């Protein structure tokens with residue numbers, strides 16, 4: 232069965248968690264004891280109706296404040312597809328958690344409150360989804376029950392959003408008028424929006440064509456760990472363990488190891504259940520080579536005629552996620568595939584204004600939740616590809632050297 | 647396993663993700679350990695871990711936090727796994743901690759909560775900087791919020807309001823001395839995935855998971871086995887029923903479910919149709935309050 236990973240996005244209180252609750256409820260994906268506990272919690276809060284947002288807002292602080300703080304992951308399946316949902320927070324303070332949920336999504340649902348229209352946070356989330364190259368976007372105009380299911384309201388928001396999305400990289404956009412609270416167009420098409428010709432949200436999620444965004448062309452195998460049994464039964468075994476980032480590796484293929492530039496041939500590929508002749512993403516395998524090369528964690532196997540240029544100079548689009556701003560001259564840790572490195576911030580070329588997408592130049596620092604173009608000089612060469620070509624080798628996280636926290640997400644030359 | 651369109655099945659993809667995570671732990675961390683309870687999730691995790699490093703042995707010890715409230719079948723199973731796979735086993739004993747006076751037995755007799763200080767003590771003594779656990783996000787609403795690499799401070803505490811962002815499959819295992827990471831390689835597996843995997847890969851699990859006859863009595867709508875850990879009170883009627891366990895935890899709290907599923911295939915069918923979550927059906931510990939799990943995790947529970 233197909234798997235679709237999707238994330239919710241949008242401003243605080245636009246109805247993301249309610250929508251996920253409604254989707255789970257109306258598709259009969261809720262267990263009885265979960266529903267009972269949500270009903271009891273709603274009653275205890277004096278709600279008139281069962282607050283379906285409580286199905287994902289599971290933390291004490293979230294329930295107290297009625298907002299989502301961190302991503303909740305939920306799993307459900309219909310006869311057509313299996314789904315992994317990441318319900319993310321809309322609150323600006325927790326943008327980093329939205330980024331977390333969106334980074335692995337195939338589709339993002341951007342909710343907008345029909346009464347309020349687009350907000351800065353809707354635009355920021357759309358920009359982040361585009362920056363992360365989430366291949367499919369759904370604009371869900373929610374709370375249609377509060378605007379009398381007005382087609383005009385829907386069309387106007389749709390137009391405003393499409394105009395904005397046109398300036399971003401959004402390959403596929405679908406707009407759906409909804410009421411998460413009352414269930415209109417969530418699982419079933421609603422009789423209250425006769426003017427709407429499209430499908431329900433669930434139908435769209437079940438049928439959207441997940442054009443394989445896996446790259447099967449460019450062989451990239453970041454070495455994660457070297458398997459060297461120190462016992463008699465397999466004394467000569469030396470395997471390079473890792474997960475195939477892209478491309479198809481075959482036994483007998485000539486491979487180039489970077490950054491060393493040494494080459495060899497694949498002698499064998501060992502999978503979790505024995506040897507295989509081919510490996511492709513996202514298989515986790517152990518590769519054995521014909522020759523004993525000096526290869527260790529952080530190196531990359533690729534093909535002699537198709538490989539990245541190792542570089543110490545990075546040109547990144549960065550989403551900054553820490554209270555302390557990123558400043559020019561700062562030193563920072565970088566985790567790129569399996570390679571940990573240190574870097575110095577050389578320059579911030581511009582910051583992106585998420586409302587207008589204007590590039591503000593002459594910037595010396597990037598604050599919390601800002602997006603900007605950053606140049607880094609790294610202590611050790613990294614084998615990077617353009618993020619557009621490769622969501623694994625084009626991505627990295629930035630790590631604060633004092634706190635060890637993950638403070639930034641960087642993609643190679645996107646936007 | 648290879649497919650003309652280079653498409654990995656769901657189970658293969660989940661397994662690959664778990665292998666990637668476990669290898670990342672070993673590569674990044676200095677002293678990792680795998681928490682092994684003898685329950686189905688930790689068995690699957692260990693099964694995957696063995697395959698992540700083959701033909702080399704698993705490069706970390708397995709740790710069992712022994713509440714002393716065990717199902718005998720599960721302890722036997724644990725020891726056989728350790729023996730057959732040449733594993734190093736470290737046991738943190740709750741009974742011993744009680745005897746030493748480090749922790750005190752709770753009035754309700756459950757050792758679920760007091761196993762946390764024993765776990766933390768075991769981590770500290772062995773200077774583990776990473777502990778892998780078999781918890782899944784679909785189990786419980788607080789778990790649904792937790793990262794794959796879940797940072798814990800020097801007191802083992804989880805701070806749900808301040809988790810590290812976790813993007814793509816890039817896991818940040820950096821810690822200062824005394825701090826540690828809890829790692830959940832099976833985060834994205836559901837209970838059904840676990841059973842499908844057990845069926846598909848012919849993974850052996852303890853006999854109590856399969857339907858069998860047992861003397862049980864009703865406690866708060868759940869079937870408890872009548873034994874030294876759960877003693878029927880006056881008025882409790884002990885009956886013999888065909889039951890099986892869906893989870894394995896502290897024997898004073900873990901209930902059985904009525905079932906005829908005596909093969910893996912029948913269990914898969916049963917789980918696919920169930921209307922109750924595994925914890926809702928079998929665990930007394932989560933019924934204490936709305937945020938019981940979150941509160942325990944904040945104290946350092948896995």
Ligand SMILES: Nc1nc2c(ncn2[C@@H]2O[C@H](COP(=O)(O)OP(=O)(O)OP(=O)(O)O)[C@@H](O)[C@H]2O)c(=O)[nH]1
Pocket residue numbers: 241242243244245246247248249250284297298299300319320321322373374375376377409410411412413
């Ligand atoms: N009338 C109406 N109210 C809605 C609808 N959807 C959500 N709400 C209400 O809007 C409020 C916020 O809903 P949530 O689902 O918590 O919003 P959210 O987007 O998840 O908020 P954060 O996660 O904190 O960003 C709640 O009071 C909901 O009941 C809708 O379609 N119609």
Ligand SMILES: [Mg+2]
Pocket residue numbers: 247248249284288298299318319320321
């Ligand atoms: Mg929410």
